[in-house]
Amino acid sequence: YFMGNWADFERRVHKMIEADDQERLRMLDLYYEATDHRETNPEYQLTLLTIARNDAKRLNDTWWEIFFESWRLTTLTADLHDFTRARPLAMELMVEIHRNAVRGHSSSFDIQTNALYTYLQVDPFGYEQELERGFRLLDQQIPREPVSDRFVLYFRRTEYLYVTQRWSEALALALEFQGLVKQGEPSAWWTNWVLFLLCRISNSLN
Numbered sequence: 001y002f003m004g005n006w007a008d009f010e011r012r013v014h015k016m017i018e019a020d021d022q023e024r025l026r027m028l029d030l031y032y033e034a035t036d037h038r039e040t041n042p043e044y045q046l047t048l049l050t051i052a053r054n055d056a057k058r059l060n061d062t063w064w065e066i067f068f069e070s071w072r073l074t075t076l077t078a079d080l081h082d083f084t085r086a087r088p089l090a091m092e093l094m095v096e097i098h099r100n101a102v103r104g105h106s107s108s109f110d111i112q113t114n115a116l117y118t119y120l121q122v123d124p125f126g127y128e129q130e131l132e133r134g135f136r137l138l139d140q141q142i143p144r145e146p147v148s149d150r151f152v153l154y155f156r157r158t159e160y161l162y163v164t165q166r167w168s169e170a171l172a173l174a175l176e177f178q179g180l181v182k183q184g185e186p187s188a189w190w191t192n193w194v195l196f197l198l199c200r201i202s203n204s205l206n
Helices: 005-018 023-036 042-058 062-079 081-096 108-122 128-141 149-161 167-184 190-204
Strands: none
Touching: 005 023, 023 042, 023 062, 042 062, 042 081, 062 081, 062 108, 081 108, 108 128, 108 149, 128 149, 149 167, 149 190, 167 190
């Protein structure tokens, strides 16, 4: 998972179980079923997450609504690579980010990073101002530690610099990314991401 603060998620789940809140527990079942289909059938995953989002909306439960919306955006971007469908959701969520309910939400960084990823894939030059501002703000907010939120930010920001042909800047950031990965727990996942970026950038510089 790339979500930042799972403690909040676990606390809410524990509260639901203690209260035997069947309506909210049904949302949780939909979420777990959805993640089971992430690699095999992401379109079905999106359908289940949409049902869960609708249930949260009906229950007027803003926290869970934002949680499911974040995962819907992740599904559209990271799993389906359907940026045409992702763009209106990304724009909507970026507006919501400025409201208190979203600003302090544990999915806030994921929403912002996936929204920037969407803008990057749709039109990196047309959304240059939004991308520059968004990456700068996230860089200020996310701890400079070997944590997944920071790694995902580095990956997307390096991608942005690469596709806009700012290769020297992309190389410098990729090397910073690599250094931070080495400080954290050994992970083939993040190491492979860094190596992929460095290979692409090096090829363009030659």
